[in-house]
Amino acid sequence: MSTPVFIDIAVPEQTSELRSYLKSLGAEICEENSESGILTDLKNVVEASTICWKEIQTDGEVEMLFNGIISLILMVPPEGVESLGTLFCEKIVKATTSEKRLGVRVKLLSNLFYGLPDVAPLRYTVYCAMLKLAGQGDLSLVPTDLNMVKEWISQWNISSQKTQHMLRILYDALVEGKMSEQATAVMIELLGTYTEDNASQARDDAHKCIVTCLADPSTYLMDHLLSLKPVKFLEGELIHDLLSIFVSGKLSQYQQFYKNNTDFVNSLGLSHDQNMRKMRLLTFMQMAENKKEIEFSIIQEEMQLSSEQVEEFIIDVLRTKAVRARIDQIQKKVVVISTTHRTFTKHHWQVLRSALTEWQETLKGIEGNFTSLSALQAQVPS
Known part of the structure; x- marks a missing residue:
């Protein structure tokens, strides 16, 4: 039939x-x-x-x-x-169906989602349902761009509770789809919806956000998390202490923390080996901020590596593009060209502002020179 x-x-x-x-x-x-x-x-x-x-x-x-x-x-x-x-x-x-369906x-x-008017509140419910399903299989079937999602939230005029619920579903779907970078951005957006009055309600979300960032092999800069109100609410807890080490601590501090709290770190589902790799990189980034030349022997000592592992480690660092440098094999040292700052403080903003102001003044000078040159050329008889 x-x-x-x-x-x-x-x-x-x-x-x-x-x-x-x-x-x-x-x-x-x-x-x-x-x-x-x-x-x-x-x-x-x-x-x-x-x-x-x-x-x-x-x-x-x-x-x-x-x-x-x-x-x-x-x-x-x-x-x-x-x-x-x-x-x-x-x-x-x-519905009970095969995975193929x-x-x-x-x-x-x-079809229902796009058939509804752009401002229809029902779109919120349909989108959440789409995420739940697509998260079980192919997330590419559903739009997940955060800027688009934020625009929809504005159009639907939904409550903060519904906004948080939808972002949480989107986050879970992205994690399931192994899209950790996007998931982190969504979780940060979610945590930003809380205020000091209700930050305590976001404890689980803040905890998830920290663990996701720590576990993501491509996420190195995490100082912005410390300013989020729900994360601030976790101050004094082990998870906050661990985050602080990854933000500004050294490899030795992480090792001591792991020694004292092995069961806790393992309970988070984090890999100690991956944590060690990330902390070595972060420690090197911090060294590169203060030194333009770093000897192999210092790297070996600070990173607790064997002499044979030093060059391999440096190459691994350069692959991340967090540090630009060249290896001087003859003199056994690394010459730092530039590095990404682990933390971006008020001082860094002031330095950036000074550099941009200087650049602006330079451009004004160049523009003035061109104007003068044009005026002179106009005076020359043809």
């Missing part, structure tokens, strides 16, 4: 056709529309639609049926569409 397509007939007739078709598949639903109105009828249809995943074998027929339901949902007045759309999302998310379910939610 092919799935009927409902075109150019009244909504009650479309609903009746859907009820009849679902009944033919074995769904427990009356073929006749109820007297309560279109909203009740469509809710009955959505409730019964779960049978389609079992009884309809081809994805094309499934999509055709559900797209028919979606087209009817989009006709429902604003006061009723919220509850109906939420029910539809719940049924799609909870995960993409079809995300596509259906996407």
Whole structure:
């Protein structure tokens, strides 16, 4: 039996056709529309639609049926569409299907999402459902750009609690999809939504954010986390102490912390070997801030490496591009060209401002010279 397509007939007739078709598949639903109105009828249809995943074998027929339901949902007045759309999302998310059909379910939610007006609050519910599903499989099926998400949040005019809930779901999906850099940005945005009054409520989120940053092999600069109110709330706890070491401590400090709190570090799911690698790099970055030439012997001592491991370590550092330098193998030293600062303090901002001001004055001087030259050329007879 092919799935009927409902075109150019009244909504009650479309609903009746859907009820009849679902009944033919074995769904427990009356073929006749109820007297309560279109909203009740469509809710009955959505409730019964779960049978389609079992009884309809081809994805094309499934999509055709559900797209028919979606087209009817989009006709429902604003006061009723919220509850109906939420029910539809719940049924799609909870549907029992093969992994192969995960993409079809995300596509259906996407059709509803983009069918709704840009400012429709229901889009929030649909987007959260899309993230939950796509997070189980292919996250590329759902837009996750943080700037776009922030624009949507503004359009939907949702509460801070809903904003935090959505960002939390987005974060979990990105972590599941191994998109750690994006996940970190989302978590920082989430933590930024808390104030001093409710920072204590974000304890788990702050904890997650710290662990994610520490575990991410490409994240080295973490001083900005310390200014977040939920992270400040963790001061005095081991997780905050560990973060502080990664922000401004040395390798030896981490080793002492690990020795004293081995079980705690392991409970976070962090790799001690990876932590050691990151702390060696961070310690070297700090050395490079203060020295333009660093001897191999000092690197060997500070990083606790064997003489054979020093050059390999330096090459590893240069691959990260956190430090630009050249290796002088003859004199057994590293010549630092530039380095990324581990912490960006008020002093660093002042230095940057001074440099930009000087650059601005230089450009003004060049512009003045060009103006004078142009004036002189204009005076020369042709």
